[in-house]
Amino acid sequence: xxxxxxxxxxxxxxxxxxxxxxxxxxxxxxxxxxxxxxxxxxxxxxxxxxxxxxxxxxxxxxxxxxxxxxxxxxxxxxxxxxxxxxxxxxxxxxxxxxxxxxxxxxxxxxxxxxxxxxxxxxxxxxxxxxxxxxxxxxxxxxxxxxxxxxxxxxxxxxxxxxxxxx
Numbered sequence: 001x002x003x004x005x006x007x008x009x010x011x012x013x014x015x016x017x018x019x020x021x022x023x024x025x026x027x028x029x030x031x032x033x034x035x036x037x038x039x040x041x042x043x044x045x046x047x048x049x050x051x052x053x054x055x056x057x058x059x060x061x062x063x064x065x066x067x068x069x070x071x072x073x074x075x076x077x078x079x080x081x082x083x084x085x086x087x088x089x090x091x092x093x094x095x096x097x098x099x100x101x102x103x104x105x106x107x108x109x110x111x112x113x114x115x116x117x118x119x120x121x122x123x124x125x126x127x128x129x130x131x132x133x134x135x136x137x138x139x140x141x142x143x144x145x146x147x148x149x150x151x152x153x154x155x156x157x158x159x160x161x162x163x164x165x166x
């Protein structure tokens with residue numbers, strides 16, 4: 001596995017089938033907040049994302065929100081609104097420490113876990129370093145922090161030949 005290669009690349013979180021992930025042996029989902037679950041220019045997740053999380057919980061998945069957002073209160077509020085009991089703010093991805101901590105907290109092995117995020121150079125890289133499968137989703141909006149916009153330029157080049165499931 002290459003460092004920056006996700007296991008899958010999909011257009012949005014609601015396109016993922018929780019039953020399929022469960023059948024693959026996955027038991028925990030680590031989900032990024034900004035531009036994965038909650039658009040960067042909004043304070044709440046769209047209804048289809050909420051419904052998807054309900055479906056994932058219904059299949060028995062343990063959930064943890066893993067965010068580089070340093071505003072702990074924002075991450076805590078989003079996690080609570082989405083019914084996600086466990087969260088880690090200021091995760092310092094691409095370092096894999098927060099992902100390993102989340103697996104330990106949820107009582108699952110990395111091989112039984114998948115990380116879902118919108119950034120190649122933080123989410124995918126950290127998952128690969130932690131030995132966790134990764135699913136890359138397109139960002140929900142083009143609004144990003146200035147330094148994320150810089151990474152997006154390189155991300156687009158790296159992803160140009162990778163097909164995205166619509």
